[in-house]
Amino acid sequence: MTATACFPMSHKETGSMNETSHAPAIEITGMSKWFGSFQVLDKIDFAVNPGERIVVCGPSGSGKSTMIRCINGLETFQDGRITVHGQELTQKTRALDSVRKSVGMVFQQFNLFPHLTVLENCTLAQRWVHKVPRTVAEGIAMEQLKKVRIPEQAHKYPRRLSGGQQQRVAIARSLCLRPRVMLFDEPTSSLDPEMVREVLETMADLAREGMTIICVTHEMGFARSIADRIVFMDQGRIIEEAPPAEFFDTPRQARTQKFLEQVVR
Amino acid sequence: MITSSLVPKMVNFLIDYLTSGWGLQFLSAIGTSLMVAALGFISCIVIGILCTLFARSGFRGSVALVNLYTYVFRSLPDILLLILIFYTLDGAIQALLNLVPGMSDMRLSAYVPAVMSTSIVLGAYATELFRAGWADIPLGQHEAGRSLGFSPFQTLVLIILPQVYRKIIPHLGSLCLISMKETALLSIIGIPDIVRTASLGARSTGSPFVFYGIAIAIFVTFAILCSRIFAHLERSARQNRAGA
Amino acid sequence: MSLLLDYAREILQGLGTTLSLFVISLAIGFVLASAVAAFQIRFPGIMARSVWSLMFCIRGVPLLLILYVVYYGFPLLSFIRESFLWSLFASPYWCAIICLAFVEMAFTSEIIRGAYNQTPKEQVEAAKSLGLSGFQTFRVAILPAMLRNGFPPYTTEVILLCKSTALAFTITVMDIMGYANEIRARTLDIYHPLLIAGGIYICIVVFTRLILSTLFNLVAVGGTEAEDRA
Numbered sequence: 112m113t114a115t116a117c118f119p120m121s122h123k124e125t126g127s128m129n130e131t132s133h134a135p136a137i138e139i140t141g142m143s144k145w146f147g148s149f150q151v152l153d154k155i156d157f158a159v160n161p162g163e164r165i166v167v168c169g170p171s172g173s174g175k176s177t178m179i180r181c182i183n184g185l186e187t188f189q190d191g192r193i194t195v196h197g198q199e200l201t202q203k204t205r206a207l208d209s210v211r212k213s214v215g216m217v218f219q220q221f222n223l224f225p226h227l228t229v230l231e232n233c234t235l236a237q238r239w240v241h242k243v244p245r246t247v248a249e250g251i252a253m254e255q256l257k258k259v260r261i262p263e264q265a266h267k268y269p270r271r272l273s274g275g276q277q278q279r280v281a282i283a284r285s286l287c288l289r290p291r292v293m294l295f296d297e298p299t300s301s302l303d304p305e306m307v308r309e310v311l312e313t314m315a316d317l318a319r320e321g322m323t324i325i326c327v328t329h330e331m332g333f334a335r336s337i338a339d340r341i342v343f344m345d346q347g348r349i350i351e352e353a354p355p356a357e358f359f360d361t362p363r364q365a366r367t368q369k370f371l372e373q374v375v376r
Numbered sequence: 377m378i379t380s381s382l383v384p385k386m387v388n389f390l391i392d393y394l395t396s397g398w399g400l401q402f403l404s405a406i407g408t409s410l411m412v413a414a415l416g417f418i419s420c421i422v423i424g425i426l427c428t429l430f431a432r433s434g435f436r437g438s439v440a441l442v443n444l445y446t447y448v449f450r451s452l453p454d455i456l457l458l459i460l461i462f463y464t465l466d467g468a469i470q471a472l473l474n475l476v477p478g479m480s481d482m483r484l485s486a487y488v489p490a491v492m493s494t495s496i497v498l499g500a501y502a503t504e505l506f507r508a509g510w511a512d513i514p515l516g517q518h519e520a521g522r523s524l525g526f527s528p529f530q531t532l533v534l535i536i537l538p539q540v541y542r543k544i545i546p547h548l549g550s551l552c553l554i555s556m557k558e559t560a561l562l563s564i565i566g567i568p569d570i571v572r573t574a575s576l577g578a579r580s581t582g583s584p585f586v587f588y589g590i591a592i593a594i595f596v597t598f599a600i601l602c603s604r605i606f607a608h609l610e611r612s613a614r615q616n617r618a619g620a
Numbered sequence: 621m622s623l624l625l626d627y628a629r630e631i632l633q634g635l636g637t638t639l640s641l642f643v644i645s646l647a648i649g650f651v652l653a654s655a656v657a658a659f660q661i662r663f664p665g666i667m668a669r670s671v672w673s674l675m676f677c678i679r680g681v682p683l684l685l686i687l688y689v690v691y692y693g694f695p696l697l698s699f700i701r702e703s704f705l706w707s708l709f710a711s712p713y714w715c716a717i718i719c720l721a722f723v724e725m726a727f728t729s730e731i732i733r734g735a736y737n738q739t740p741k742e743q744v745e746a747a748k749s750l751g752l753s754g755f756q757t758f759r760v761a762i763l764p765a766m767l768r769n770g771f772p773p774y775t776t777e778v779i780l781l782c783k784s785t786a787l788a789f790t791i792t793v794m795d796i797m798g799y800a801n802e803i804r805a806r807t808l809d810i811y812h813p814l815l816i817a818g819g820i821y822i823c824i825v826v827f828t829r830l831i832l833s834t835l836f837n838l839v840a841v842g843g844t845e846a847e848d849r850a
């Protein structure tokens with residue numbers, strides 16, 4: 112599938128617009144992580160500028176999920192440091208809270224709260240964490256639901272929605288908190304093929320608006336058209352980091368070439 | 377060595393204790409309780425399987441009947457049922473026997489109502505258990521069995537029951553434990569089970585905590601053994617599946 | 621017929637006792653169980669394991685035996701006889717409540733713990749990633765899942781407790797079973813009093829189930845199987 116055609120892009124322009132701000136949105140230096148004696152991440156060094164779109168790919172078990180889960184504190188790490196908008200991420204509750212307020216996350220399994228309606232899912236954190244009054248929160252939620260093109264589902268329970276719709280609600284739920292960075296962990300891998308596109312389009316909309324995005328995905332067409340940079344990981348290390356054209360056409364590392372042969376075919 | 381001299385002393389003490397009056401009483405009480413528990417456990421499983429088969433047989437009203445059975449006997453206090461059976465069964469059987477000349481004086485052992493009420497009550501739980509386990513088994517399994525040329529009975533024993541068994545092993549463990557605990561009720565109808573022996577001893581010797589302590593220890597030991605055994609059964613069932 | 625009505629009237633004198641035994645021990649048992657389960661969840665390791673083992677042992681001992689120990693054994697302990705506890709343990713009614721609540725604690729704490737352990741990890745992560753605090757996460761991600769997973773076994777447990785209250789008559793509490801048994805002993809009429817008592821117990825269970833399922837539908841709106849099928 113030539114996904115480039117699906118996502119007519121103007122990202123080169125929006126990208127350059129944001130390059131004016133100097134401090135990186137996210138900066139990871141020398142981060143290592145072990146699960147017991149097994150080293151999952153090995154001295155990750157990596158920075159993301161505001162407005163940049165990063166796609167992370169790599170074979171299964173290479174530590175992609177673990178890395179982006181570290182960025183909003185769902186996993187702890189043993190060595191190195193992560194700063195988000197200049198603030199260092201520690202396990203202190205206050206630091207975690209303020210980082211999480213500016214970083215949204217979307218999971219592979221949607222993880223909507225099943226006992227709350229779509230609208231309630233979207234207003235919950237606004238009202239509880241940011242103390243936004245209910246009516247205001249609902250207004251913001253409806254606005255975001257419109258943006259992901261499902262305002263008519265607002266009063267349904269998540270189980271009544273298709274997978275693609277649920278994932279778009281999950282995106283809207285994060286957007287309601289006005290995050291400055293969005294993390295996606297394989298947002299389309301548990302979707303039926305026909306629903307992948309609607310979610311990718313939603314993400315492309317976000318990219319067009321200049322949101323800083325880090326996305327783990329195996330959708331290479333999407334990566335090619337959206338990403339500013341593609342990061343390739345293997346065995347807990349960043350092996351290669353390049354703009355899409357360079358990454359796909361002239362990969363430098365042998366492992367990257369092998370991976371691309373398997374994925375793109 | 378301290379231990380080497382201590383161990384024989386302990387053993388001697390234990391043997392002395394066990395062969396003196398109360399020890400023997402406790403041993404026979406354990407036997408009684410275990411026997412009733414085992415009979416109750418086995419028959420409740422038989423009841424569970426039969427009721428499940430009946431409920432799935434498709435006879436008109438069979439489901440409603442089985443539902444009624446499980447609902448009533450999961451709601452009725454066990455002790456009420458036991459007393460009811462204990463006081464009426466004897467009379468009913470006497471009345472029946474009186475019809476046959478020359479067999480007028482046969483007393484029924486108190487164990488019969490005990491086992492009966494345990495099986496009826498636990499049978500209701502077992503039925504629910506088997507029905508839930510059965511419901512999870514895809515219909516295709518049954519059809520596959522039949523299509524391989526097995527008789528319905530062979531399909532049941534060789535294909536369906538082993539699968540149900542794997543699903544419900546942990547629950548069977550708690551059922552087994554409950555059937556042991558149910559035997560405590562026997563003391564109310566005068567059968568010398570563990571609880572009765574303990575309370576007799578407590579009353580007659582004036583050191584109740586020793587006797588109640590022994591009874592509690594017996595039950596706790598049984599609970600531990602039971603959980604070990606069923607954990608082992610569960611593990612080996614899982615390994616068998618992995619091997620298959 | 622009028623005889624049956626007389627029986628029923630006499631047996632129903634025990635209704636209040638049975639219901640209060642049931643409800644009070646259920647409430648105390650639930651509070652204790654929550655505390656025990658919370659302790660096990662909060663302090664994992666050796667502490668949690670020893671508490672778990674204690675609860676396991678309690679679950680293995682028949683209620684009748686515990687009733688006997690408390691009712692016949694405790695009064696022999698001088699520190700109980702000489703303290704305010706005596707007023708508690710001298711009353712068979714309170715002994716029964718204490719024992720029922722104690723056993724209920726052991727069973728319910730395991731149900732709560734099991735329900736907690738079944739909570740999907742992803743739900744908790746979603747809540748955290750939205751920046752919810754610990755308590756908010758508990759409220760929105762853990763508690764609903766615990767209710768969903770814990771309600772069916774808890775219903776079974778509540779019914780079992782209801783049945784167990786009938787054992788209180790063995791330590792001279794005059795509940796429904798106590799009156800029925802007394803009539804049986806006095807009149808040598810076995811069927812009628814016991815069947816009437818059985819009918820009353822079944823009614824109590826029917827109502828209990830009704831109340832529980834109503835409660836469940838109230839607290840667990842949406843996302844449940846029932847709602848999905850509708």
Ligand SMILES: Nc1ncnc2c1ncn2[C@@H]1O[C@H](COP(=O)(O)OP(=O)(O)OP(=O)(O)O)[C@@H](O)[C@H]1O
Pocket residue numbers: 146151169170171172173174175176177178
């Ligand atoms: N909680 C955990 N405990 C122990 N090991 C873990 C844990 N979580 C992940 N791992 C291991 O860490 C490694 C990296 O896992 P991770 O989920 O980050 O991989 P991934 O690149 O996201 O793979 P996938 O494409 O399959 O999602 C894997 O080998 C995995 O087995």
Ligand SMILES: [Mg+2]
Pocket residue numbers: 175176177296297
């Ligand atoms: Mg992953």
